[in-house]
Amino acid sequence: MINSMILDLNRNGSAIRAMFEEGAKMAKEFGRENVYDYSLGNPSVVPPQEIRDTLLDIVANEDENVLHGYMNNAGFEDVRTAVADHLNAMYGTAFTSRNILMTVGAAGGLNVILKTLLNPGDEVITFAPFFGEYRNYVRNYGGVLVTAATDPETFLPVPAVLAEAITPRTKALIINTPNNPTGVVYPESLIIEIAKVLEEKQKEFGTSVYLISDEPYRELVYDGVTVPYLTKYYRNTVVGYSYSKSLSLPGERIGYLVLPDELTDADEIIPGAAAANRILGFVNAPSLIQKTVGRCLDAKVDVEIYNRNRELLYGKLTEYGFSCIKPQGAFYLFVKAPDGDDKAFVAAAKKHRILMVAGTGFGGPGYVRLAYCVSYDMIERSLPGFAALAQEYGLR
Amino acid sequence: MINSMILDLNRNGSAIRAMFEEGAKMAKEFGRENVYDYSLGNPSVVPPQEIRDTLLDIVANEDENVLHGYMNNAGFEDVRTAVADHLNAMYGTAFTSRNILMTVGAAGGLNVILKTLLNPGDEVITFAPFFGEYRNYVRNYGGVLVTAATDPETFLPVPAVLAEAITPRTKALIINTPNNPTGVVYPESLIIEIAKVLEEKQKEFGTSVYLISDEPYRELVYDGVTVPYLTKYYRNTVVGYSYSKSLSLPGERIGYLVLPDELTDADEIIPGAAAANRILGFVNAPSLIQKTVGRCLDAKVDVEIYNRNRELLYGKLTEYGFSCIKPQGAFYLFVKAPDGDDKAFVAAAKKHRILMVAGTGFGGPGYVRLAYCVSYDMIERSLPGFAALAQEYGLR
Numbered sequence: 001m002i003n004s005m006i007l008d009l010n011r012n013g014s015a016i017r018a019m020f021e022e023g024a025k026m027a028k029e030f031g032r033e034n035v036y037d038y039s040l041g042n043p044s045v046v047p048p049q050e051i052r053d054t055l056l057d058i059v060a061n062e063d064e065n066v067l068h069g070y071m072n073n074a075g076f077e078d079v080r081t082a083v084a085d086h087l088n089a090m091y092g093t094a095f096t097s098r099n100i101l102m103t104v105g106a107a108g109g110l111n112v113i114l115k116t117l118l119n120p121g122d123e124v125i126t127f128a129p130f131f132g133e134y135r136n137y138v139r140n141y142g143g144v145l146v147t148a149a150t151d152p153e154t155f156l157p158v159p160a161v162l163a164e165a166i167t168p169r170t171k172a173l174i175i176n177t178p179n180n181p182t183g184v185v186y187p188e189s190l191i192i193e194i195a196k197v198l199e200e201k202q203k204e205f206g207t208s209v210y211l212i213s214d215e216p217y218r219e220l221v222y223d224g225v226t227v228p229y230l231t232k233y234y235r236n237t238v239v240g241y242s243y244s245k246s247l248s249l250p251g252e253r254i255g256y257l258v259l260p261d262e263l264t265d266a267d268e269i270i271p272g273a274a275a276a277n278r279i280l281g282f283v284n285a286p287s288l289i290q291k292t293v294g295r296c297l298d299a300k301v302d303v304e305i306y307n308r309n310r311e312l313l314y315g316k317l318t319e320y321g322f323s324c325i326k327p328q329g330a331f332y333l334f335v336k337a338p339d340g341d342d343k344a345f346v347a348a349a350k351k352h353r354i355l356m357v358a359g360t361g362f363g364g365p366g367y368v369r370l371a372y373c374v375s376y377d378m379i380e381r382s383l384p385g386f387a388a389l390a391q392e393y394g395l396r
Numbered sequence: 397m398i399n400s401m402i403l404d405l406n407r408n409g410s411a412i413r414a415m416f417e418e419g420a421k422m423a424k425e426f427g428r429e430n431v432y433d434y435s436l437g438n439p440s441v442v443p444p445q446e447i448r449d450t451l452l453d454i455v456a457n458e459d460e461n462v463l464h465g466y467m468n469n470a471g472f473e474d475v476r477t478a479v480a481d482h483l484n485a486m487y488g489t490a491f492t493s494r495n496i497l498m499t500v501g502a503a504g505g506l507n508v509i510l511k512t513l514l515n516p517g518d519e520v521i522t523f524a525p526f527f528g529e530y531r532n533y534v535r536n537y538g539g540v541l542v543t544a545a546t547d548p549e550t551f552l553p554v555p556a557v558l559a560e561a562i563t564p565r566t567k568a569l570i571i572n573t574p575n576n577p578t579g580v581v582y583p584e585s586l587i588i589e590i591a592k593v594l595e596e597k598q599k600e601f602g603t604s605v606y607l608i609s610d611e612p613y614r615e616l617v618y619d620g621v622t623v624p625y626l627t628k629y630y631r632n633t634v635v636g637y638s639y640s641k642s643l644s645l646p647g648e649r650i651g652y653l654v655l656p657d658e659l660t661d662a663d664e665i666i667p668g669a670a671a672a673n674r675i676l677g678f679v680n681a682p683s684l685i686q687k688t689v690g691r692c693l694d695a696k697v698d699v700e701i702y703n704r705n706r707e708l709l710y711g712k713l714t715e716y717g718f719s720c721i722k723p724q725g726a727f728y729l730f731v732k733a734p735d736g737d738d739k740a741f742v743a744a745a746k747k748h749r750i751l752m753v754a755g756t757g758f759g760g761p762g763y764v765r766l767a768y769c770v771s772y773d774m775i776e777r778s779l780p781g782f783a784a785l786a787q788e789y790g791l792r
Contacts (some may be wrong), residue, residue: 002661003537006512006668013671018471042466051464051591055455055684059448068447070438073413104500104649104678111677115536133618136675140511141399249464251683253500265398272402275409279532281507282500286682287647288451 005139014132015361016040024356036354036382038370041180041331043248045306045373048299051247054292073284074274075102077254079294083256086297091229099260101273102285105253106242107218108277110137112255113212113238114172115276116269118143119382122171127157129334129364131180131214143171155325155334159193166201172210173198177227178217181369182334183327185221188228195234208236209262216242216255217330219300221343222307225328230250235262243293245331248301252289291297306331309372313379320387321395331373334359338393340366348392351383401535410528411757412436426749432778433751437576439644441702441769444695447643450688454725464685469680470670471498471652475690479652482693486764487625488673495656497669498681501649502612502638504673509608509634509653510568511672512665514539518567522555525730525760527576527610537566543759551578551721551730555589562597568606569594573623574613577758577765578730581617584624591630594686604632604660612651613726614640615696618703621724632656639689641727644697655770694746702727705768709775716783717791727769730755734789744788746779748781 019039026035078096087093103109120142128147138145148165177186181274198209213230231237242255259270323336337345342358359367390396415435422431427473437526451685476493499505516538522530524543534541544561568679594722609626627633655666719732733741738754755763785792
C-alpha cells in the first residue's frame with residue numbers, strides 16, 4: 001500500500017486542480033473561447049516589463065556558475081538583504097538578511113515553517129473559509145487543522161471564536177489577508193484584537209502560538225485599502241510571501257519567509273527553517289528567478305486590470321440577483337449558491353461552460369469561488385451564461 | 397518546543413553545508429585563492445552555451461503568462477513529452493509524458509516519491525556509504541533508513557547483504573550510481589543480481605519493493621563506462637534525475653521522476669506523485685528553467701574538465717601515499733583517513749586550508765570525501781598542503 005494520505009488525495013483530490021484540468025479538456029472540445037474558466041488563481045495580467053528586462057540582463061551578463069549554482073540554503077545573501085531593506089522601507093521594520101529565507105513560493109514557505117514548528121498532534125488554527133491546501137500542509141507534519149468560523153455576513157474573524165479554539169496544543173494560527181477565497185481584507189482594529197487574544201492565550205497556557213501570515217495577495221488590493229504588516233502587531237509572527245500574484249510568476253515558484261528575531265526560539269527557528277528548506281528537497285529557492293525578483297522589488301503588476309474585472313463581474317452578478325461580498329483584495333469572488341447547494345450550483349454552471357469551484361473544499365459550503373484573474377473579454381462572454389443561471393434559479 | 401527532527405538537525409546539521417559555510421568564512425579571512433574547498437558538490441564547469449542561448453530566446457519570445465504561469469502539477473506537457481522521447485531514444489524505453497513528473501531537482505523528486513510511497517514505520521534500504529540526506533528524506537515521512545554494507549575493497553553492493561536487509565516492512569531500496577560519495581559505478585552484472593534479489597524478496601514476502609534510482613551523476617562518467625538504465629532490469633523502478641550536474645544548474649532546482657506504467661500500483665502512484673508534488677509545496681518544477689531544459693536535452697557540460705581534475709587529484713594523492721579507489725563517475729574522491737579517524741583527518745587538513753567532509757556523515761567512517769568539481773588551478777595550489785599532510789601522517 002502506498003501512503004494513506006496520498007491515497008486519500010487520489011480519491012478526493014484538489015477540486016481546484018480537477019476543475020483546471022477539466023477546463024483544459026472542455027477547451028479542446030468546445031474551443032477555448034467558449035469555455036469560461038474561473039477555477040484557478042493563475043494570473044492573467046502580464047508580469048511587469050522589468051521582469052523580462054532583468055531576466056535578459058542577468059542571463060546575458062552574470063557569472064553562470066554563481067547565477068545557477070548552489071548558495072546558502074536560505075538564499076543569496078544580496079537578495080535577502082535587498083528584500084529586508086525593501087520591507088524596512090515600506091513598513092518601518094528592522095529586518096536584516098538573517099530574517100529572510102527565500103522559498104519555493106508561498107506553498108514552499110508554509111511547508112518549511114510548518115515542518116520547523118510542528119510536532120505530531122500539534123494544532124494549527126485557521127479561519128474558515130480558507131485555502132484548502134492548508135489542510136494538507138498541516139497534515140504533512142502530523143498536525144491537526146482546526147477551523148474557526150468567521151462572521152457569516154462579513155467573513156471576518158471573530159476574536160471570541162478564536163479564543164475558544166486555542167488550546168494548550170495550539171502551535172500556530174494561519175491567517176490570509178487579503179483572503180482566498182473571500183477577497184476580504186482584515187482591518188487594523190481586528191488585527192489588534194487577534195493579537196490580544198493570542199497574547200492572552202500564550203500567557204494563560206504558558207505556550208508559544210505563532211501567527212503565520214500567508215500573504216500572496218498583499219499587493220492586490222482595491223479601493224485604497226491598506227493591509228497592516230503583522231510583525232508590528234504581534235511578536236510571534238512569521239510572514240510567508242510569494243511573488244506569484246504581485247509579479248504574475250506563479251510557475252516560477254519564488255517567495256520568502258520573514259522570521260523576525262523577536263520570535264520565541266528565533267535562534268532555533270531561523271537556522272531550523274533553512275535546514276527544513278534543505279531536507280524537504282527544496283534545497284534553495286530557484287536561483288535565476290531569485291536574483292531577478294531581488295532586483296525588481298518595486299515592480300508590481302497592473303492591479304487596475306483586476307479591479308476592472310472585479311467591478312464588471314461583481315456588478316453584473318449582483319445585478320442578476322446573486323449574493324456576494326464585494327471583495328477588497330485578491331482576485332476572487334465568493335458567491336452564495338442561491339439554494340445553498342454549492343456542488344449543484346457548480347454543476348449547473350458547467351452546463352453553461354462556466355467553471356467555478358465549490359466552497360466546500362474551502363470550508364465554506366453553500367458558496368462557490370470565482371477566480372477573476374481572467375481576461376475582461378472572457379468575463380463579458382460569460383455573462384449570458386450567468387444571466388441564464390440566474391433565471392434557472394429564479395433570481396430574475 | 398519546535399519540531400524535534402529540526403532540533404536534531406540544528407545540533408547535528410549537514411557536515412557538507414557546515415563546511416561550505418566555513419569555507420566562505422575562511423575565504424574572507426585568508427583570501428579565496430588560499431582556501432582549497434573540496435566540501436560541496438557545486439559544479440565548477442560552466443553550463444553549455446545552449447542554456448544561455450535558450451534562456452535568452454525563451455524569455456524574449458514566449459508568451460509570459462504561459463512561460464511563468466501555473467501548469468499541470470506534473471509539468472508542462474510538451475516538456476514531459478520531450479523528456480520521454482529523449483529517454484526512449486537513448487535507452488530504448490517506451491515512456492510517454494504520463495511517466496514523467498518534472499521536479500524541483502532530484503532532492504525534490506526523492507521527497508515526492510518517498511511521500512507517495514511510505515507509511516510510518518516503512519523501511520528504506522540504501523547501501524553505505526551513501527548521500528547523508530537520504531536519512532532526512534526518509535525520516536520526513538516516518539520511514540526508517542536501513543543501511544546495507546558494501547564490499548570494503550570496491551564499495552560495490554553485496555547481493556547477499558541486501559537480501560539479508562530486506563524485511564516485510566521494506567518499501568524501497570535507494571541506489572545511487574555513479575555514487576556519491578565514492579564515485580563508483582555499478583556494473584550491469586551487479587544490477588542484474590540486485591534485481592534478482594528484489595524479485596525473490598517481493599515473492600517471498602508478497603510485498604512490493606520499489607527500486608529508487610537516484611541519478612544526478614548519470615552523465616558524469618569516465619573511461620568509457622556505461623551506466624545501465626534501471627527500468628529495463630527491474631519492473632518496480634522509479635528513476636530520480638537532476639540537471640544539476642549534467643547542465644551545471646544546481647541552484648535552479650530542476651529534475652524529473654520517471655514513473656513507469658509497469659510499477660505495481662502505477663495508477664495510484666502516478667497521480668499520487670503529482671499530488672505529492674503539489675501538497676509538499678513544490679506545486680510544480682520552476683517554469684522557465686523547465687521549458688529551457690526541455691529544449692536542451694542533448695546538451696551536456698564538458699565532462700573532460702572533471703576528468704582532468706580526477707586524474708590530477710587521484711594521481712597526486714596516491715603518489716603521496718593516500719589510499720583511494722579510482723572513481724569512474726561523479727566528481728568525488730573517497731579517501732581513506734590514514735589512521736582511520738576521518739574527523740581528525742578533516743581537522744588536520746583544515747590547518748592547510750583544505751576543506752573536505754568526514755565520511756561519518758555518509759555512513760562511511762574512516763574516509764573523507766573530496767568534491768573535485770573545482771578549478772584545476774585550485775587543485776594544483778592545494779597539492780603542497782596534501783603533500784605536507786602525507787608527511788604528517790608518515791606516508792612519505
